[in-house]
Amino acid sequence: MADNERKSLGSRITGSMIWTSIFRTPFPTTRSERLKSILNNVFLHLHPAKLSRHAVKLKYTWCMGGLSFYLFIVLTISGILLMFYYRPTVEYAYTDIVDLSEQVPMGIMREIHRWTAHMMVITVLLHMFRVFMTGSYKPPREFNWVVGVLLLTLTLFLSFTGYLLPWDQLAIWAITVGTNMARATPFLGHEGPGAALLAIGDINLVTMSSDVRFALLGGRFVGESALLRFYVLHCVALPFIIMIMMSVHFWRIRRDGNISGPL
Amino acid sequence: MTDASATPTPSEAPAQEPQQDSAEPIERKSFLSWLSVGWIAFAAATGGFFTMMGRFMFPNVLFEPPQSFTIGFPDDFQIGVVDERFKDSRGIWVVRSYDGLYALSTVCTHLGCTPNWLITDNKFKCPCHGSGFRKSGINFEGPAPRPLERYKVTLTEDGQVFVDKSVKFQYEKGQWDLPGAILKV
Numbered sequence: 446m447a448d449n450e451r452k453s454l455g456s457r458i459t460g461s462m463i464w465t466s467i468f469r470t471p472f473p474t475t476r477s478e479r480l481k482s483i484l485n486n487v488f489l490h491l492h493p494a495k496l497s498r499h500a501v502k503l504k505y506t507w508c509m510g511g512l513s514f515y516l517f518i519v520l521t522i523s524g525i526l527l528m529f530y531y532r533p534t535v536e537y538a539y540t541d542i543v544d545l546s547e548q549v550p551m552g553i554m555r556e557i558h559r560w561t562a563h564m565m566v567i568t569v570l571l572h573m574f575r576v577f578m579t580g581s582y583k584p585p586r587e588f589n590w591v592v593g594v595l596l597l598t599l600t601l602f603l604s605f606t607g608y609l610l611p612w613d614q615l616a617i618w619a620i621t622v623g624t625n626m627a628r629a630t631p632f633l634g635h636e637g638p639g640a641a642l643l644a645i646g647d648i649n650l651v652t653m654s655s656d657v658r659f660a661l662l663g664g665r666f667v668g669e670s671a672l673l674r675f676y677v678l679h680c681v682a683l684p685f686i687i688m689i690m691m692s693v694h695f696w697r698i699r700r701d702g703n704i705s706g707p708l
Numbered sequence: 709m710t711d712a713s714a715t716p717t718p719s720e721a722p723a724q725e726p727q728q729d730s731a732e733p734i735e736r737k738s739f740l741s742w743l744s745v746g747w748i749a750f751a752a753a754t755g756g757f758f759t760m761m762g763r764f765m766f767p768n769v770l771f772e773p774p775q776s777f778t779i780g781f782p783d784d785f786q787i788g789v790v791d792e793r794f795k796d797s798r799g800i801w802v803v804r805s806y807d808g809l810y811a812l813s814t815v816c817t818h819l820g821c822t823p824n825w826l827i828t829d830n831k832f833k834c835p836c837h838g839s840g841f842r843k844s845g846i847n848f849e850g851p852a853p854r855p856l857e858r859y860k861v862t863l864t865e866d867g868q869v870f871v872d873k874s875v876k877f878q879y880e881k882g883q884w885d886l887p888g889a890i891l892k893v
Contacts, residue, residue, distance in 0.1 A: 618836060622819040660765045664772055 491695040493703045500704045505579065509572035513600075514691070516565040523558040524680065531610070533676035535669050538612035562604055569600050589697040592690060599687045606679035612672060620675070621667050627658040634658060773798060776872040778864060782809060782893040785869075790825050790843060800859060800871060801825065801832075803843060808890040811871045812845045813857040832856070846879065855879040860888040 458464055459472070473479040483494045499505070530549055531541045546552040573593065576582055582590035609620045628636040632643060633656055640651040653665055663670030698704055779802060785791050791802040801812040812832075814822050821836035831848075832841040839850030846855045860875035869891065877889035884890065 618821050621821065622836065625820040654770075655766060663765070663767070664770055666772070668772065670767075670771075 493699045507575045509568050509575055513565055513568045513572055516561050519561045523554055526554055527558055533672050542611045566600060566604055569597055586701045589701055592694045596690050599683060603683050606675040609675045617667055624658050624661055630657050775874045778868040778870050781868055785809060792825055808892040810890045811859040811861050816852060817854045818852040858889050861891040
């Protein structure tokens with residue numbers, strides 16, 4: 446009697462209009478129904494519909510790609526929380542970082558963000574190493590390797606832009622040194638090879654006020670506008686690009702012969 | 709596709725004919741040319757917007773310190789002393805030797821940090837990677853590949869020292885002998 450009631454409650458929920466409108470297919474019991482439930486879910490459909498037993502062995506994949514994605518989610522959530530307190534101005538940036546660890550409840554949030562960022566760089570590199578060692582970059586996966594390299598550079602660039610935000614001496618000088626390298630960009634940096642060729646008569650088109658370093662800093666040295674530009678890049682522009690690239694990366698895993706493993 | 713129009717009902721057939729007569733038929737050729745005009749306009753607008761995006765990143769006004777300024781009269785500077793008054797505000801050291809007065813850049817030629825003037829050691833020392841420079845600006849230790857740069861120094865009409873940071877003189881190019889690299893006072 447009680448069992449009957451519980452069943453009817455359960456089936457009343459799964460049979461309700463709300464439930465069926467969210468989950469188009471009933472709870473999968475057969476192989477084809479399981480495939481269908483994966484394909485009908487926007488989050489799961491990026492992932493391969495079925496995996497071979499070999500492909501999910503930890504000693505083969507190291508789970509480094511999955512861990513990188515997990516760390517990215519942790520970074521997104523903790524980063525959004527930090528944005529509630531941090532103000533990207535010369536006046537407030539440093540003191541807001543100090544307040545985040547000393548005044549704000551759960552002051553460990555900034556450290557979580559920082560350590561997770563370090564870990565993500567490590568896991569992305571280890572993922573790349575594993576893919577290389579198992580030969581998983583070979584056709585038909587060669588395009589996904591290229592997408593992966595872009596994701597690595599985006600990860601490093603996110604690290605680099607985040608580095609300036611505490612606005613302490615380490616940050617300012619690290620970004621000064623780092624962006625000075627952009628002076629030597631071919632054609633686009635004012636001290637780079639080929640930059641002198643881009644000139645009309647005696648007027649250089651690529652100068653200290655018009656090169657790629659200037660576009661990055663919003664000025665001729667690391668200052669107020671550099672802090673704001675790095676903040677926008679770190680919190681909006683780069684996460685936007687990396688999310689698109691990650692979607693492509695995951696989708697191509699599915700299209701290019703499933704995760705890892707020989708083909 | 710084809711079977712849909714295969715059997716028009718008698719009621720539909722007369723309704724279609726006046727439509728074809730009243731609306732002027734667009735020929736395939738003119739339609740394509742209008743289409744290409746549309747696409748070219750769209751491509752031009754998109755290209756224009758991307759150009760705007762590029763230009764948008766380069767503001768017309770910078771809220772940075774001016775690049776040329778006066779720093780006082782030559783007699784304000786003692787012979788043999790490295791004047792650090794303008795280090796933070798203007799990014800220069802003013803040094804007066806027996807030869808004359810010159811303005812040294814405070815940017816390390818290695819990777820762009822700001823060295824410190826160590827008065828007891830009589831040298832500029834960069835805290836980042838340990839580059840050392842003599843009072844003249846010549847590098848002698850650490851990874852710095854070349855001496856500190858000097859900026860153009862001239863006298864204004866009322867006899868003040870005028871520094872122009874947009875003109876720089878590099879020792880390794882033999883530019884320290886050029887007029888403006890050192891002010892004979």
